[in-house]
Amino acid sequence: MSRSLKQVAVLLVALLCLDPHSRVSSAPICTHGPSGCHVPSLADLFDRVIQHSARMHSLSNDLHSEFEQYFLPSKNSIGKIYRKCHTSSILTPNGKENAQKLAREELTEVILKLLMAWRDPLFQLHQSMAHQQDFNSFSSNKALEMGDMTHELRKGVEKVAEKMRVLGMLGNSVTGLSPAETMLPISDSGEAMSNYELLYCFRRDSNKVQNYLKILKCRIIPEHDC
């Protein structure tokens, strides 16, 4: 856990200094092989990314709650209002059983797609929050951190996928994730989504990523009959 946080911290510093759009490639710490280094197992990697995704979801929940104080959407006594997110085009399993039935490769691909789809919108969210006056710097920093974490998480999941591929758990049907399709967050009316809507959608999607990762881990690594 500490190692992933270390990586996060180092990369966060780098991201803060550099243009967030630039590619950051992380160098492997262990270059001498297993002799001088502790190579994490797949279970460890999964644990780390799952914790990371939990943290990301928690952040998104916090920001969303803060937004609700400002915007006071019309809520009825039961739940939230439907909003269409830009990631709705991605087919995602909508339940536990559906996710369990899904192939590992497809599940991994869905996760990566989701994470990739949020790279740019989160950056835009942070920019717009930093410029607006009615947000304190704390919220703006949270948005920035959220964007960085998403980026980190994507890298982590890619590593996990790589390891799974190496271990032969994943077939080669996982297509290379091309960032070519950058989905712009556009609402029904064609306008750019508001910050609140973005946060609503991201909160949902981060919960999806978290649960998908858990299901994936349960399927890859058999432990106490999950």
Next chain:
Amino acid sequence: SFYRPHFTGCRSREQETFRCWWSAGIFQNLTEPGALRVFYQTKNFLSEWQECPDYTRTVKNECYFNKTFTQIWTSYCIQLRSVRENITYDEACFTVENIVHPDPPIGLNWTLLNVSRSGLHFDVLVRWAPPPSADVQMGWMSLVYQVQYRVRNNSHWEMLDLESGTQQSIYGLHTDKEYEVRVRCKMSAFDNFGEFSDSIIVHVAQIPSKESTFPTTLVLIFGVIGVVILLVLLIFSQQQRLMVIFLPPIPAPKIKGIDPELLKNGKLDQLNSLLSSQDMYKPDFYHEDPWVEFIQLDLDDPAEKNESSDTQHLLGVSRSGSSHVLNFKSDDDSGRASCYDPEIPNPEDLASLLPGHSGRGDNHPLVSRSSSSIPDLGVQQTSEVEETPIQTQPAVPSWVNMDFYAQVSDFTPAGGVVLSPGQLNSCPEKKKEEENEKKIQFQLVSDGAYTSENTARQLSASVPPSPGPEQGYQTFPTQAVEGNLWNGEYLVSTSDSQTPYLLPEAPPAPILPPVSDYTVVQEVDAQHSLLLNPPSSQPAICPHSPNKHLPAMPTMPMGYLTPDLLGNLTP
């Protein structure tokens, strides 16, 4: 408005199914089953309204969506319609993960962690298990728990922080009180708590400890009070002593009309002129014998004196003075003019006049450490002492002819000191009473109070004659005081054999007693050696020409030289 039919809530227990409930309100005609119907729509590329898949038979007005019909991360909209009237009474939209209220945890129990030493407090560890409906093993639901407890039948529940594990410690509970403990859970990063579990009762009986703290605290309190009382008694009984220790008396100069600052800082000639203007101070007295110090001996036990030699006895006295002190005062201030003997104010004033003289008492060979003062010397002496010696100086006969210093030659068994008479000067008026000069018994007084020779003469007036002066001189093997002009006249050394005093030339007068072997320091030459003035050639001791001498004070053998005078003397 709640009069109309409306949804009362929708809940999911495990994020896999959910239920919705409604109420008919006050519309009585709609309470029959089937009058109101629920339609739902998932905004997932499906815009048709579908009816509730399952109206629960056992529960009234409940619609149950099983796993097949439950989609997470999907917006649902449900409507409450009266089909007959084709009226939609209520509508609500939600997503399932936002309506999850987990089931309460199960298996709540407690174990005692420890009991405090006093037996009044204890800590418990509370454990539980996650609700069986929640799939926490896979992590489909990550739960956090909240424990609450209260004193039984109290209205206020204490809430502890959210706990992600399945156990929690509760600290600081009181024994002999019954506590209720309960726990509930919610999904982390969501806001909906589930129901509370059943409360459990936590109770620990108070064990009467064998060593109760009651007597310990009592003993402590009484001990402290006793110590405080003792301290107060001690302080009150030794008040005087403590006052002296903590607040020592500060002597003040006692000369009326003379500025103490001038005494401290003024030149000696100024002082002299100033003092001469005072009536009580006679100049001849001043330059004759001001600084002879009187050591007081112990007069009470003559038996002791017979055994040891007189010299050693004197030394013993001088060195362990306090044991021989006639208890006047406990005031052991060496060198300070004692404020406690009003009978001899003038010698004290005289002593305090001499700048810097205070504190020298310990080093002076003739001064003991006794802290006695004059007033309580004895019945005989007291009567003598009460007279102011300075003022009655004209009545004193024999001392005037003497030098202003004398050498102690012997001790009387009674403890008196026999002085060998110094060289008589050639002043004609003073030749009369040489006989009385032979035996002079000094009363050595305290180091703090200097008396004059006159005083000592008075004191010795009634003393029986002592054996004549011996040939030899009793030297005082006291500490060497070389280099110190303060005691410059007495160049005593530690060796017994040496005679410290320079033998002056034999005086021509045959009738005079033996030559004095002490002399006066005349001046200090460049090498800081003392130039002694032979006593025979002393012209300046004549007391009848005081005025002549006072201006020439720097060259006069005054005995005590201030550092200022020393500077004057140095060529």
